[in-house]
Amino acid sequence: MTDTLRSEWLKLRTQRGTIVALATTCVLMVGMTAFFASESETNAVLGGDDDVVQNALTGIVFAQLAIVVAGASLITGEFGTGMIRTTFTATQSRLRVLLAKALVLSLVTFPLALVTSIAAFLVAQPLLRDGGYVAPAYPPVSLTDPGVPRAVVGTALLLSAYALLALGVGAIVRHSGATIATSIGLIFLPFLFLGAFPEHIRTKIEQFTPLAGMAIQSTTDRMLAPFDGRSGMPIGPWEGLGVAFAWALGALVLGYALLRARDA
Amino acid sequence: MDVTIETRGLTKRYGRTLAVDSLSLAIRPGQVTGFVGPNGAGKTTTMQLLLGLAAADAGEALVAGRRYASIERPLTVVGALLDAGALHPSRSARSHLRWLARSNRIPLERVDHVLQLVGLSGARRRRARTLSLGMRQRLGVAAALLGDPPILILDEPTIGLDPEGIQWIRETLRALAAEGRTVFVSSHLMGELEGTADHLIVIGRGRLLADLSVAEVIAAASDDRVEVQTPEAPAAMTVLANAGATVISNGRDCVTVEGMPAADVAALLTSQRVRLDGLLSTRATLEEAYFQLTRDAAEHVSGALPMESSGS
Numbered sequence: 001m002t003d004t005l006r007s008e009w010l011k012l013r014t015q016r017g018t019i020v021a022l023a024t025t026c027v028l029m030v031g032m033t034a035f036f037a038s039e040s041e042t043n044a045v046l047g048g049d050d051d052v053v054q055n056a057l058t059g060i061v062f063a064q065l066a067i068v069v070a071g072a073s074l075i076t077g078e079f080g081t082g083m084i085r086t087t088f089t090a091t092q093s094r095l096r097v098l099l100a101k102a103l104v105l106s107l108v109t110f111p112l113a114l115v116t117s118i119a120a121f122l123v124a125q126p127l128l129r130d131g132g133y134v135a136p137a138y139p140p141v142s143l144t145d146p147g148v149p150r151a152v153v154g155t156a157l158l159l160s161a162y163a164l165l166a167l168g169v170g171a172i173v174r175h176s177g178a179t180i181a182t183s184i185g186l187i188f189l190p191f192l193f194l195g196a197f198p199e200h201i202r203t204k205i206e207q208f209t210p211l212a213g214m215a216i217q218s219t220t221d222r223m224l225a226p227f228d229g230r231s232g233m234p235i236g237p238w239e240g241l242g243v244a245f246a247w248a249l250g251a252l253v254l255g256y257a258l259l260r261a262r263d264a
Numbered sequence: 265m266d267v268t269i270e271t272r273g274l275t276k277r278y279g280r281t282l283a284v285d286s287l288s289l290a291i292r293p294g295q296v297t298g299f300v301g302p303n304g305a306g307k308t309t310t311m312q313l314l315l316g317l318a319a320a321d322a323g324e325a326l327v328a329g330r331r332y333a334s335i336e337r338p339l340t341v342v343g344a345l346l347d348a349g350a351l352h353p354s355r356s357a358r359s360h361l362r363w364l365a366r367s368n369r370i371p372l373e374r375v376d377h378v379l380q381l382v383g384l385s386g387a388r389r390r391r392a393r394t395l396s397l398g399m400r401q402r403l404g405v406a407a408a409l410l411g412d413p414p415i416l417i418l419d420e421p422t423i424g425l426d427p428e429g430i431q432w433i434r435e436t437l438r439a440l441a442a443e444g445r446t447v448f449v450s451s452h453l454m455g456e457l458e459g460t461a462d463h464l465i466v467i468g469r470g471r472l473l474a475d476l477s478v479a480e481v482i483a484a485a486s487d488d489r490v491e492v493q494t495p496e497a498p499a500a501m502t503v504l505a506n507a508g509a510t511v512i513s514n515g516r517d518c519v520t521v522e523g524m525p526a527a528d529v530a531a532l533l534t535s536q537r538v539r540l541d542g543l544l545s546t547r548a549t550l551e552e553a554y555f556q557l558t559r560d561a562a563e564h565v566s567g568a569l570p571m572e573s574s575g576s
Contacts, residue, residue, distance in 0.1 A: 003366060003367055003368065007363045007364070007366040008363075010359065010362055010363040010366055011352075011355075011363045014352075014354075014355045014356070015352055015355060017354065077352055078352075081349070081353070082347050082349070083350045083351060085315075085317050085346055085347070085350060086407070088316070088317055089315050089339075089346075090338065090364055090367040090368055092332065092333040092338065263317060263319060
């Protein structure tokens with residue numbers, strides 16, 4: 001297993017597309033968070049109820065698109081070129097190969113996403129202050145305030161979950177474009193079309209699609225406060241993150257079953 | 265160590281097509297075994313079955329006496345070249361070999377060694393997308409040799425190569441076999457294996473058509489045919505026919521003789537004082553032998569079909 005891990009690590013390092021996608025993830029996370037933060041403003045003097053923590057992590061909505069590409073590229077690049085046969089000739093166990101890819105991907109995406117989330121949070125603070133998010137309605141928040149570490153670390157975990165989901169989908173559908181489309185469809189479409197559905201379906205979408213992971217960012221009683229003003233949490237923060245990871249795990253298990261069952 | 269390649273009743277079905285049809289082979293070390301058949305005959309599928317990339321519907325595929333999947337660090341036992349184009353375009357030649365080496369705990373020094381062996385040292389930092397077809401083929405051979413394996417399985421290694429590249433592959437294969445390795449190499453062109461292969465396995469539509477040494481194949485197709493140039497054609501024909509040879513008149517002063525070696529033809533005509541201007545012993549090329557072989561086999565197979573259907 002160590003050999004396979006080292007091999008997959010070397011592959012990731014030398015695959016330009018993956019590196020570019022990871023760099024794009026960082027840029028989008030910080031850049032789009034800064035953009036949203038500079039655009040948002042409030043007039044509240046007392047008792048503001050905007051989620052300033054989530055307001056400082058909004059870049060995830062775009063960063064997730066790039067991290068999906070990174071996760072997918074780890075396996076669809078091999079199917080596209082036929083290199084997957086070389087990989088399986090070198091390492092017969094499909095489980096070992098997929099596990100090594102998942103581990104290497106997580107070990108790269110999580111620290112990277114964590115640093116990026118912290119950076120996004122910090123960059124957003126002065127921009128939010130400029131938009132009127134000031135005491136007493138919005139006392140300054142720091143990384144160590146209650147709920148903030150959970151939201152920041154959770155954002156990094158959620159991005160990792162989405163990368164893993166894309167890897168799993170890649171093992172299932174094999175084709176690069178189809179993998180990215182399917183993964184983005186699973187993650188981004190529920191978010192995009194949330195408003196188009198009636199109340200009870202919206203709640204279900206927020207509870208059961210990979211979008212549920214967004215609950216981890218919430219520090220108020222609203223799940224997607226910056227985007228959707230409804231009050232009441234349809235799902236707890238950790239439960240929501242759990243749902244996102246369950247999707248990733250499901251995709252990986254199905255992907256593994258298909259790698260075993262089908263000829264390479 | 266057992267370094268043979270063996271299949272027993274190997275069968276693979278894709279939908280309704282039998283890609284490989286109860287194929288039984290035994291490939292020995294120390295020689296180059298050519299695996300020949302037209303495109304779609306099942307050569308690549310057989311190799312994929314041997315390498316555990318496809319699952320057999322029936323029968324066994326064994327390398328080094330075992331199923332490929334059960335071999336630890338398989339690159340040190342079997343080296344394979346399936347598709348030289350299967351490279352990630354942005355990865356360098358050296359990085360490609362390095363991830364392969366890592367996966368099988370092969371010392372990284374081997375990477376530079378095999379790059380040198382195939383003449384790619386100068387291109388080791390170039391990205392795969394910038395490598396020519398010939399260079400990719402060389403890189404594929406380098407990957408196959410990375411683990412210094414006693415068994416080599418190469419699918420169409422000469423495809424798309426220029427004459428110099430083909431010559432290089434031939435010499436490399438000969439040298440590897442001379443070192444005692446088992447070299448199993450496929451081609452859809454028989455001529456490419458002439459002078460390279462010692463032994464031939466011919467398949468068509470997934471079935472074994474012939475399993476012979478190259479010498480046997482050529483001898484079987486050549487039939488001791490001798491062309492005789494003589495101004496006394498009628499006399500020559502009488503003498504040769506009386507001696508038991510099959511004689512065909514082939515123009516005014518040319519006779520074709522079958523069933524008698526050239527030396528005997530010459531001796532007989534000289535002793536009977538028939539004037540002899542020239543003698544040409546024709547020998548079938550491997551390509552001709554192959555056509556004859558596949559034609560015979562095809563007739564054999566189609567002849568056998570009605571019997572099979574009546575039996576079921």
